[in-house]
Amino acid sequence: MKTIQWLTLTFATTMAASGVAGALSPANAAAPPPAKNCPAFGWSEGLGQYLKPDAAFPTSDTKTIPTPDCNFHQWSWEAFVWATALVKDSGSGTNVPRFMTLATPAELLSNADDAGAPKLRPLTLAARAQVFHGAAGFTEGAGAIVQADGNMLVAQNGYPVYASVHMNQTYFNTARKNLIVTGGYQSQPASSSFAVGDAVFKATWLRLDPNQAPPAGAYTTQAQVPVLENKITPGQITIQPVAGKFVTVTVALIGLHVVGYTENHPEFLWGTFELKNNSPQTPDNTFEPSASRSDPKSYTLYKGRTPFSQVNIAAQPGASRPQLTLDPATQKLTPVTNVVLENKTGGENQPNGVGNIYAINAQAQGFLSNLKGPQSTFASYSLDGTVWMLPNSYNLNSNQTNAVGSVNLANATAETFVQQADNTPIKNVLNCFLCHNPTSYSFQTPPPAKLPNRLIALSHVLSIGSPYEVPNSISGKLLMRPDPFRK
Template sequence: MKRSALVLVVAPLLCTSAIAKEPEYETAPAAVAGACPPPGWQENLGNFQKPNAAFPTQDTASVPTPDCNFHEWSFEAYVWATALDANGTPRFLTLPTPDDLLSTNAKAAEIGPRTLKLAARSLMPHGTAGYTEGAGAIVEADGNVLVGPNGYPILASVHMNQSYFATAKKNLIVTNGYATQPQNSSFETGAAVFKATWLRLAPGQKPPAGAYVTEAEVPVLTVLRTKTSIAILPVAGQFVKAQVALVGLHVVGSTVNHPEFLWATFEHKLNAPAVADNTFAPSPTAKNPNAFTFYAANTPFSTVNSANVPPALTFDLRSQRFAPVNNVVLENRTGGENQTGGQANVLSVNASGQTFLAGEPNPQSIFANYNLGGTVWMAPNSYNLNSDQTNAVGSVNLANTTAETFFQQARNQPMSNVQNCFTCHNPTSYSFQQSPPPLANRLIALSHVLAYGSPYAVPNLITGRVTSNLR
């Protein structure tokens, strides 16, 4: 059968035991006076790995200079999420997903083994023919696709703890909960949600050194076309099994005095070059000599972090692969941290936490191969119906190269130009819609999980137009 190549316009087995060798990065700022993290913090991390450990919720508002404490929380939450059970499964993969959120099964919220189904979010509303739901997406929040080194799109999954699950279920848009629940509804302290990004491996392909690998059901993609346009999207209910490597993990939780949630991100050490905060320049002479998973050695920085545009982006229906591959750079190694000593604090907490994990028995030790990229939050108890990314504190330009690839902002000043988690996750998440109709601002609207199964969900497809060389 002849292969079909489509040209698009993108719309606005085992865990390896080796600890990955980290390529050299740009020089990090020197640590400031004072202990960050303080003595004994590293030794306490093991408590968060216990089977019945509570998700961390410590009050970071009571400390005069709390910056370090927020990043400590991030690593504690990461250790909690990645703690392996008796079957060798990270805790976050035993948590409910959006598929469970919309299930009628009374046991859907239970913690335990479940199939990892990736990127099956439906175009059809809940309860209609052709509806299917899953744990994530084939596109990033801005509608663009990150093409991995083997041509497969980077896939995403979403997982939530039971506290988050219970509140989200009460406030779902598709069941009218968003409109009927009290206007001041919010998530409880201790609610947590995790977004993972995955590199699909081809048969026999080696994963990035030191990455966590598991089996997943990945979607079969198809093409819908008219005379002038095309769309690539998952086929409802059709999956194939494949090995996937964890390349990124957002760790998000509600703590005392912080109903806006603390937002942190981790990514595999070998993902991409990481540039010191506020120094990235898209210059043809700027480059890194090392090869990374998502960066070919010596690629000019002037060509990185760019979404594919026509006639570049193609899709082969038979192989299920895209071209060309994206080259990626992390523009702010610590997320544009804007607090005194903040950049050094991120790096110090990261180094201390990784040292703890590297000392754990294999395979738990592989999670030492992921870097903390930073944490972003707001002033204590300041979150309100007008809050947005300009109210952010800490890593105000926080991004992950596998989840916000094309949405990075190189400078953290002026604040009116910053881009971070609160750019999209805020009380106005559903109020700017034109079709379907806008919904009222609500504090709880910072959760995009509430939109699953409804027309308000971010479309899980790649759209484009037919070009002259389409066959």
């Protein structure tokens, strides 16, 4: 068994004037101003080039040093448009988002090659086995039923939120050469790295009940998801997939990370998007887990009037409070997770940074909403923020404290339970580089053994099939119930 390891410019950025603390009110306050010439004149119209079937992934936004803050957030939207551009699936002839034609981790240990005409990869979610590569029954899917910290986000309808990972060809090729289970990681020099143009995307998916309407504006598709079971071992209970048993369901895209190596930035730029109305969103560094604060409105992942003291709380099987339980018959879990995005723009720390994000969101959403047909669906998504490091500064000691831009960046659908940055080396600095850095595989205590620092270690797909991979399950200590007949 595996072991757990470590839009408009009128959107408010202040508390709601209605007195409901913590909620944003689009009608009651103006957005802060962006930097001069942000976005660049004609920038949003230029997004159309990334919709072309043969469009190159954007890399030149950071060519000039110093690069304005605005450019990084413009890049995130360019990467999002590139990833969600509807391209023709060579198999079915239907139009699908480009990122869904890219390779997934399931193919890294096979002879698969995604070169050639775009082809839809079947979306098989949370197929990751509970055994390591080489063992009988090993499988690998596109993602997991738990988040990177090992906790599970349970949607309001009782299903887990699933994740999937998608890599462009050059990223895929480099990752495959550096897999831990094949010895590639261990045999490479510490300076081994990705290259300009490499890109990876992580999507989050909301499973819908039969006949359930999707969230407003969401892109939906069909996916295979595993049947879940409770496995009890001495002193422990685990919620996990039943090996090889899947059902076909409708899922809605509710979040997307866009991650790419651009000029002068080997640490990659990390941007993240969410579907509008996923949850309440509080202005940067103002969230308080208070019983007296709530939002009167219900969202996709939040029930109206839930106190903020009861949001973003992880549950575990067997725990006394809160206890995560699975009903195998319905496949529903309790309790559900009420979610709040604690930092609306990820703690953006550059001059005019918050205003830049609002202005760029407004222009990009306006461009997409004016398109005809299904492509306009993606106007329903917003950029939370982008984080990066100083140009060409990435080294074997880099971590979250070296971040620039949205330095407390989190996606409420993918990093629900790790949004607080009060106890970190620098207050209000907790971002993607906490986990994606050269030490990703060198801080563990056996098992597994520590591996050397590598620049390329910022990629977590290198761990597939190994003890370094987050298990596709969630476990807790089994509590013994009192025996009513025992005196």
